[in-house]
Each structure stands twice: as C-alpha cells, then as structure tokens.
Amino acid sequence: MMLTILAISGIVTIGIGVIKTTKSFFWKVIWCVVVVFLFLIMVTPE
Secondary structure, eight states, X not given: OHHHHHHHHHHHHHHHHHHHHOOOHHHHHXXXXXXHXXXXXXXXXX
C-alpha cells in the first residue's frame, strides 16, 4: 500500500510539472486520462 501511495505521488508530481511546462491543451487532457486510469487500477483490488 505504501508503494502505491509513493507511485501516485510521483505520478502527480510529474503531471503537475507537465501541466506547468506544456502549453498544449491536448497533452493536459491525455495526462488527466492517464492519471485517472492509473488511479482506478490502484484503487481496484486484485
């Protein structure tokens, strides 16, 4: 569980960096989809 929390925080940190650096709305949308997808995978038990 701890590893999952670390992974999520790392992904979010990278995402914030991407959103701040890129001016492309397209990439922001892609990023949000990826984050939601990963979050659902982590939340859903095996």
